[in-house]
Each structure stands twice: as structure tokens, then as C-alpha cells.
Amino acid sequence: MSWSKDTWQTISPIYNRIIKMPFIEELMDGSLPLEKFQFYMSQDSAYLENFGRALALIGARAYDTQNMLTFLQFAENAIIVESALHESYFKEFGVSEKAIVQPACHHYINFLKSTAALDNLEVAMAAVLPCFWIYKAVGDYILENQKDGENTYQAWIDTYAGEEFGEAVTKAIQICDEHAEKTTPQIRARMTEAFVTASNLEYHFWDAGYSLRTW
Numbered sequence: 001m002s003w004s005k006d007t008w009q010t011i012s013p014i015y016n017r018i019i020k021m022p023f024i025e026e027l028m029d030g031s032l033p034l035e036k037f038q039f040y041m042s043q044d045s046a047y048l049e050n051f052g053r054a055l056a057l058i059g060a061r062a063y064d065t066q067n068m069l070t071f072l073q074f075a076e077n078a079i080i081v082e083s084a085l086h087e088s089y090f091k092e093f094g095v096s097e098k099a100i101v102q103p104a105c106h107h108y109i110n111f112l113k114s115t116a117a118l119d120n121l122e123v124a125m126a127a128v129l130p131c132f133w134i135y136k137a138v139g140d141y142i143l144e145n146q147k148d149g150e151n152t153y154q155a156w157i158d159t160y161a162g163e164e165f166g167e168a169v170t171k172a173i174q175i176c177d178e179h180a181e182k183t184t185p186q187i188r189a190r191m192t193e194a195f196v197t198a199s200n201l202e203y204h205f206w207d208a209g210y211s212l213r214t215w
């Protein structure tokens with residue numbers, strides 16, 4: 001079995017908990033209170049900037065120019081494409097862009113940046129993979145299970161369930177599998193550990209949004 005399939009199985013209890021979270025259920029039916037979405041969006045703005053920095057760092061450390069380019073494009077997309085979504089919500093709902101980074105976001109972005117800077121390249125690639133894969137899976141899940149009718153959060157859902165994001169996710173998984181195949185069992189195990197940690201941090205990011213958790 002490929003590293004990615006095996007690792008997704010490992011985190012499936014976390015993923016199953018994520019799709020049952022009130023944040024996700026209420027995002028799906030559009031009933032999520034605006035205040036919670038605004039909190040999430042303001043934190044996610046800081047997240048995306050730093051996720052972009054982590055991706056650019058991984059790009060700079062890539063073993064070849066093809067993967068370097070791919071990660072630099074991922075970084076560009078995180079900053080430009082995903083942030084554009086935020087901007088439209090900022091305007092629509094009056095969210096302040098420069099919010100104080102709260103604990104769940106702080107933990108996550110510092111985990112990503114320190115792993116990208118200091119850990120093995122393979123481990124760094126695995127650490128950023130849940131940011132792609134879990135969002136795609138959640139976007140698809142919501143799209144498949146939501147009821148007909150207006151949803152304030154539809155643009156968010158469409159971005160992550162969309163084809164363009166799907167292509168990036170497939171590429172990120174493929175790169176991780178290629179690196180996992182060539183590396184040692186020890187580093188492969190640490191890749192899995194980083195993937196599990198980031199998946200848990202995804203859970204906590206949404207949980208903090210729902211409970212408006214601050215310092």
C-alpha cells in the first residue's frame with residue numbers, strides 16, 4: 001500500500017471526528033453563526049500567510065527544480081487564490097484582516113514553519129499535506145451532503161471542493177508518495193507522525209473557531 005493510503009487510514013478517526021464537528025455541520029447547512037465564521041476567517045488569514053511561507057521554504061529545499069516549482073506555486077496559490085476568497089468574505093462580513101493570532105492558529109503555523117525549516121524535507125512535505133487533503137475531503141463531503149438552497153458559505157465550499165484545488169491535492173499526495181518510497185523507514189515513520197500532528201491541528205483549528213477560543 002502507498003504511504004498516503006496507509007497514512008490516511010491512520011488519520012481516518014480524526015477525519016471522521018472533523019466531519020461531525022458542529023463547525024462543519026453548520027457550515028454545511030449554512031446555520032453557522034457569523035461570529036464563529038468571522039473568527040475562523042480572521043485566524044485563517046494569518047494561517048494562509050504562514051502556510052504560504054512554509055510552502056515556499058519547502059520549495060527552496062526541494063531536491064529538484066520541478067518540485068521546487070510545484071511548491072512555489074502552492075505557496076503562490078495559498079497567498080493569492082485562497083486569500084482572495086477571504087478578501088471577499090472580509091468585505092461582505094466586515095472581518096478585520098489583521099487579528100491577533102490565537103492559540104490554535106499559533107500552534108499550527110509554528111509547527112508548520114519549524115518543520116519546514118528544520119526537519120527532513122520529506123517530513124516537511126508530509127506536515128503540509130493535511131492542509132491540502134483534509135480541506136479537499138471536507139469540501140467534497142459538504143458538497144455531496146448539503147441540502148439544496150442558499151448557503152452563505154457556498155463560495156468557501158466551492159473553493160475546496162473545486163477541480164483546481166483537487167489537482168493541487170493530487171499533486172501534493174503524489175510528491176509525498178514519491179519521497180516516502182525513496183526514503184528510509186525511520187523518516188517514513190516521521191512523515192506519518194507529522195501528518196497525524198497536522199491532522200489533529202486541523203481539528204483544533206475548527207474547534208477553536210466554534211468555541212471562539214482566545215488566549
Ligand SMILES: Cc1ncc(CN)c(N)n1
Pocket residue numbers: 044047048082130131132135202205
Ligand atoms: C487551517 C487551514 N488548513 C488548511 C487550509 C487549506 N489550505 C486552510 N485554508 N486553513
